[in-house]
């Protein structure tokens with residue numbers, strides 16, 4: 065019989081997670097009688113609330129980024145180790161499709177928490193937006209830089225030389241406007257959709273990180289589905305992933321163009337290999353911190369990550 | 379389910395139960411229906427805790443504390459004395475000053491509840507002494523405080539801008555016109571009220587009296603410097619400015635004016651905590667209630683039933699206005715914006731409405747909802763702070779509601795009230 | 806702080822405990838608010854003077870706000886300070902008011918006890934998940950421990966008010982407060 069399934073995510077309907085969710089909904093509704101109800105950012109609570117609701121089976125599906133899952137699954141912070149993931153979109157797509165670390169190891173870690181990991185996908189390269197130009201680590205000296213309250217991300221920005229400043233998301237725009245903070249990081253599409261470019265003057269690509277997110281189902285719910293329904297769900301997750309890969313091709317460039325059209329004075333810089341060297345040097349410290357925080361399990365995940373990345377490099 | 383929930387809430391509310399109970403029992407019923415029993419009730423607690431989590435709420439107890447210290451000490455009186463020496467001879471002058479102070483304070487603090495307390499605590503006794511009726515005073519404070527939503531910085535506009543991909547700078551500028559219009563209309567009503575009710579005026583002060591009062595107010599004038607200078611100078615967030623005011627007030631009242639002792643500070647902090655708790659438990663209960671509404675997709679159901687997709691732009695704006703007005707009666711404005719904006723987004727897009735205008739109208743409705751019976755955060759705050767019964771607090775509100783409604787209608791038919799300044803700056 | 810403000814209606818040992826809880830609530834409220842101010846200003850000083858932002862400021866404030874809210878609802882119940890819409894109630898004759906007040910306090914007490922029970926369930930769930938606060942790295946369930954206590958104390962206060970209304974002639978809003986808004990009420 066037809067069921068109604070609830071799916072919550074952390075962004076608005078028109079942002080990347082929303083585009084993924086919309087495609088997922090379309091696929092499910094096309095291939096079955098089941099209906100998906102979508103709940104964008106904030107409509108049922110914040111990340112931690114959504115996770116608990118999914119674990120309790122109130123929600124059937126949730127999209128949650130590893131940055132927020134860190135309190136539950138510390139190993140998920142591996143995505144914040146700088147320069148671990150490549151900037152090449154095609155390589156990234158292959159990695160997310162084929163990686164053992166993601167499709168086996170992480171699947172098990174999520175299963176321990178009562179969650180069926182359906183798909184991880186990249187949301188785009190993270191860019192720094194600042195009030196002053198950034199060409200090296202020195203330029204971040206004494207810059208109060210907003211980061212999510214995530215221990216490893218904080219560690220990364222300390223290693224870059226900035227003064228990491230945790231702020232709730234609602235205060236970021238106002239604090240940039242009044243100069244309480246002088247920088248923040250996010251994927252390009254998010255810089256445009258959240259209007260952060262209005263209150264900063266420089267966009268800098270250092271290539272240190274690619275924002276990653278994960279879609280999962282309540283495990284008890286998923287295990288209770290018929291084999292046919294399981295397949296429909298898994299196929300929908302894959303179809304939505306391929307949709308996102310195509311959707312993201314050139315997305316950053318488009319969004320950047322929109323930003324430049326609205327604010328011609330915006331300076332966009334892609335750092336050269338040489339300029340990136342001090343950021344890359346700092347990555348070692350962050351990796352060490354990750355291992356310190358997650359022990360043997362983290363070390364194993366990191367090792368598998370690197371192996372998978374090499375295997376999908378071509 | 380929507381009808382039953384509303385019925386439960388209204389009956390219990392009118393029966394005189396503590397206001398958290400109608401909200402909680404309505405949510406209770408919703409959870410029971412949605413999950414066929416009591417198995418998921420613990421998520422009511424999750425949502426109550428989520429309701430009191432936003433960091434911006436911290437500004438409320440901080441501004442309450444600073445205001446109470448200033449009011450029980452000398453700072454507030456010295457400031458008001460100075461203002462009175464300049465405008466005390468004008469009929470309605472004190473009321474106009476209150477409206478202006480609410481607008482200014484609200485503009486920088488960004489919190490309507492904090493404004494009710496910070497401006498209302500010192501000014502209400504003075505207005506009563508000057509011969510204004512309490513019903514007018516309370517209504518003026520509650521409504522003028524809500525201009526805070528429209529004048530930047532405005533949390534509501536930031537949230538709207540982020541989830542609807544609308545320029546926040548443009549929203550900020552568009553809010554100024556309606557905000558100032560409201561201030562002018564409230565001031566005009568105050569002067570008419572003072573004239574009709576023959577509120578007595580003070581004799582005109584001499585310049586030496588004025589200078590003397592200004593000299594006495596020199597230390598307390600540090601408060602606006604801390605708040606306005608601190609926030610726009612990039613030193614504090616609004617919440618931090620509130621906490622800084624607490625310490626400045628402590629230093630002034632204990633060390634400089636020697637008007638308060640440490641035991642007084644204990645009493646003031648305790649009563650601040652009490653006011654915070656009775657307001658925040660309602661915010662929490664409202665969050666649990668709104669989760670049920672959102673989860674059951676009740677707004678979608680209602681909007682589908684009235685056929686919003688077939689309406690023209692003005693009718694859509696009308697539906698949006700009414701929806702946000704009703705939503706903000708029961709639930710925290712931020713939550714209402716988060717839930718309703720995505721639902722209206724496709725319609726707004728389809729009829730080609732300017733998202734900046736929509737944002738301004740929504741912000742105005744949010745402001746009205748917080749100050750208009752039966753529910754409203756600012757009404758709760760006034761009840762808690764001024765210890766007046768519900769009926770007293772809402773008695774004088776009608777004329778203000780009429781002004782607010784007139785401005786909302788005007789905004790739909792003359793969008794230039796909001797868009798004039800925006801077009802000047804950005805187009 | 807007058808003794809009258811905290812004196813319990815309960816006899817003997819139970820009364821002493823109740824009085825003690827009332828005092829503790831008052832201290833928690835005052836300390837919570839002052840610590841919040843200190844914590845917030847401390848972060849500003851850290852950021853500007855030492856170029857160092859305290860990662861825990863937001864989390865500490867969150868802990869304090871839960872503490873203030875849930876210690877405060879009990880204290881508010883004790884002193885009849887919960888917000889209610891009493892316009893219709895106030896217009897009723899005294900006998901009806903008496904019956905209504907008994908119903909109101911019973912319903913409120915039951916709701917509070919139910920929420921106390923459900924909040925324990927929620928805390929157990931959070932504890933089992935092992936979730937920690939990202940900056941402070943302490944288990945999240947610990948900061949919720951106030952919640953069931955606050956609900957229980959509030960429920961008990963309303964239950965005691967029911968008893969008081971059954972035993973005495975006047976209508977009581979709380980164990981300490983007669984109904985009506987008296988301008989000369991005890992300062993709390």
Ligand code: NA
Nearest residue numbers: 485526529531
């Ligand atoms: Na404002």
Ligand code: NA
Nearest residue numbers: 747750753754
């Ligand atoms: Na209202």
